[in-house]
Amino acid sequence: MVIGACGQVGTELVLELRKKFGAEKVIATDIRQPENEELKYSGDFFELDVLNKDALYQLVKSQNIDTVYNMAALLSATAEKNPEFGWKLNMEGLFNVLDLAREKHIAKTFWPSSIAVFGPTTPKSETPQDCVMDPATVYGISKLAGERWCEYYHKRWNVDVRSIRYPGLISYKTAPGGGTTDYAVEIFHKAILEGKYISFLKENTMLPMLYMPDAIKATIEITHCEAELVKVRSSYNLAGFSFTPAQLGAEIAKEMPAFTLDYAPDFRQQIAESWPGSIDDSAARKDWNWHNDYSLNDMVKDMLLNLKKAYSIA
């Protein structure tokens, strides 16, 4: 079962899981009805609020669910606008699912953490798996607290919870929902539709990123590998490549020479500056054999190709 199935990751996760395991094996749920046509017609969908513990329990029981991907969250920029609800959704949603696992109603669960768990005094370059973590956003605080709880549930009650610290995720099927790394998706839409983009992050703001097919691959792999391989039960560092808005703009301009990029930083600049520029994900590579398939250049080409198709531009 995927909770938050209409979101940026949830949409593609459901589609890939259905491809891999069969449509009838995967239940999609979200607080709102799907808009994505592919998702809508690909299999069963149930409206579900992850904060409604009873409804969650009923659905898990009636559908005989053994694995839950818990993807419902408020991201960094949105949670800064509504800190109380950001905390509530991110934490209570996690507890509701962890408790189902603790009470043995489900066998295992995946829950995403984020590079937002790091903060201003974290080492910025090749950020290690274990280091100073002083998140400066509500989102980051909720993810770091969540990681601690995941490890606690695992140690104390043997809950099989698995987690990745996603970097910025770039995709074309579903728009991201209110993150600081969203510029790296918006830029492609604007490049195709208007030939120009105004970035809300400064030109030299380096952030770690990952292309969605790699993120989905990692998510499914960590969730389905042998439990003994998952040695980190808080959350694994994970990354594909790092770039600045200027570097991404230059890559896009290689494919679209007329593309122009300007900068008008807003409140998200401060959030981005508190995060790492690159990530050391060697623990994930060693423990469960993670590797990314897409480079920056592969990602840019694939994004432009698919978005042009989506907008019916040859």
Ligand code: SER
């Ligand atoms: N992409 C997320 C955000 O920007 C980070 O996990 O909030």
